[in-house]
Amino acid sequence: MAAAMVPLEVALSDAIGARVRINTSSPAPSTIEGTLFTACPITNLVAINTKPSPNPADAKQAQAGDYRIIPISRIQSFNLISLPPSSNGPDGSSFTDAVPPVQALDIRALKTREANAVGKAQESEAKRGKGVTQDAQDVFDAFNRTMPTRWDGSNIIVADAVSITAPYQVDDCRPLVAGDVAALNHVRKVLEMERKKIELRNASASIGKPGTPNNAGQRKGG
Template sequence: MTEGVETPAEFAVGCSVRLRVEGNQELSGEIFAVDPTYKVVVLKTLGADADLPDIAILNMDSVTEIVEATPRKTAPSEDSDQLPEVDPKRGIQREARAVRLAQQDAQRIGVGVSRRGQAVYDAISKTLPCHWDSKTIVVLDEVAISEPYEVSSCRNLHDSDSPLLERVRLVMNSELVVR
């Protein structure tokens, strides 16, 4: 940037500027953010899509000339670019939901199981609710699939004959042959 000028007033957030940068390229837009510590200015420019602006992140040292600068037209409190208020309760709810979903995702991953075991679990869980009980896959609390996670490893957890056992075997045969 021009010598002797650290952070010019033209780099105030909201100002419209036309800058010349190294390589004699000109950029026009609105100052969106400035960080004098890292010598960075963020310029909001017109994008190819009229509804979405482009963002240019510039090192202040690359600015060779401030060709034109216009101060912001409105006071910051009146500016339409102000960030909306954040509802803390809604943020807490979103965080709780994200944590709950992450915990559910984590429960779907078997600890210390083989790739085949995880593949069987993933195939079964597409159509039937199941969970891990140590290294055993439990389907609807009726069928257990133990290591080595073959069709022959499926068994009923109750004495009764369950059509679910045949369904699990069918899913294993059809889903895992493809893999």
């Protein structure tokens, strides 16, 4: 009984990693020899690494590659020159024999990066006031640039010494420890200065907007 014919794409898929010689048909018949890198059944393309068989002991040579992409429809025939390297994986595949080689991931470094990213995200979230106005957030950000600052509900706590309650004016500063006049006076001075900066920024942002008092109803001439 004659053996069943195996589709070309299936045969090529089974030969990945092997050294092969492929004969292509028109419009430009040619013979290509190399390592079968991949055979994609979706795009119907194969990739051949035409570099000589790498020496596993030479890392630079193992990473070398000169790839040719060939449509399966152009392949007239192919021959196995040598089998792919032996595989140790449970499904017949092994990353240890991959060409180019697949480097092992540094799991410890990845976990450290993940922990750092999560920590930064949590820190950034902790600096965002919940249910407060943009004005309150501006005051918080101003203090946070130079002093340790945190939220306690809607109150701003500066240096664990002074609490600033809404509406976050100079008179809304209270020491957390009774009699801590030095800390209170310092925070009040900083708040007064930052309030002036915020007011200047807001005034500058409003200049040039249609309908603002600065340019509404202006007339040229005297």
